Amino acid sequence: xxSTVDTTGGAPNRRILLVDxxxxxxxxxxxxxxxxxxxxxxxxxxxxxxxxxxxFRPDVVVLDIGLPGMDGFEVAREMRKRDVTKxxxxxxxxxxxxDADRADALAAGFDHHLTKPVSIDALEALLK
Numbered sequence: 001x002x003s004t005v006d007t008t009g010g011a012p013n014r015r016i017l018l019v020d021x022x023x024x025x026x027x028x029x030x031x032x033x034x035x036x037x038x039x040x041x042x043x044x045x046x047x048x049x050x051x052x053x054x055x056f057r058p059d060v061v062v063l064d065i066g067l068p069g070m071d072g073f074e075v076a077r078e079m080r081k082r083d084v085t086k087x088x089x090x091x092x093x094x095x096x097x098x099d100a101d102r103a104d105a106l107a108a109g110f111d112h113h114l115t116k117p118v119s120i121d122a123l124e125a126l127l128k
Contacts, residue, residue, distance in 0.1 A: 013037045014127055017058035019049040019075065020093070021067050029062070029093075032120060038127070046070030046078075053084050060127060061085060065094035065105065073108040080109035091126060093118055 016038050020026040023044060030040045041056050043049040046067050053061075061079060065072035072092060079085040089112075092105040097115035105113040112126055 012128070013039065014059040014089075015039045015057065016041070016060045016062060016127075017049060017053065017056060018042045018062045019044070019046070019067070019072070020062075020064040021045060022064075029118075036120075036124065046072070046075040049075055050078055053079065053082065057084055058088055060089045060091065062091045062093050062123075063110075065092055065096055065101070073104060076105075076108040076110055089126070091123075 016033055018026055018030050018033065018040055020029070020042075021044050026042045026044065030042045033040045041052060041058070043052055047070060049061075049063070061076075063072045063075060067075065072094065076090055076092070079088070079090065090110045092110040092113045093116060094101070094105075094113070095116045097113075102113045114122065114126075
């Protein structure tokens with residue numbers, strides 16, 4: 001992972017690719033993650049997220065499931081095939097919170113499933 005150590009006791013600084021079709025939600029989450037010391041790139045759909053991973057090389061992907069067109073499950077499966085994101089921490093961030101949704105997320109290659117609204121404490125714990 002491309003990370004630096006945060007001397008304030010928080011999570012190490014990470015390169016985070018944030019993918020959410022809600023521009024406002026992505027902006028708010030991106031600003032929060034940047035305030036916590038992380039480098040954030042935001043995309044709003046699956047194809048653009050996939051196109052950005054080679055040059056951005058994220059340590060962490062925070063990915064909404066309910067994307068238009070190519071859903072987050074498809075994006076996660078494709079990212080896991082690529083060397084640059086094969087070992088990245090992949091977090092599903094979604095409004096879909098049933099047990100079946102969680103199982104589907106893990107089967108698609110996500111490491112964790114977070115149901116919106118996401119607690120920043122829970123997110124930071126996963127980034128540590």
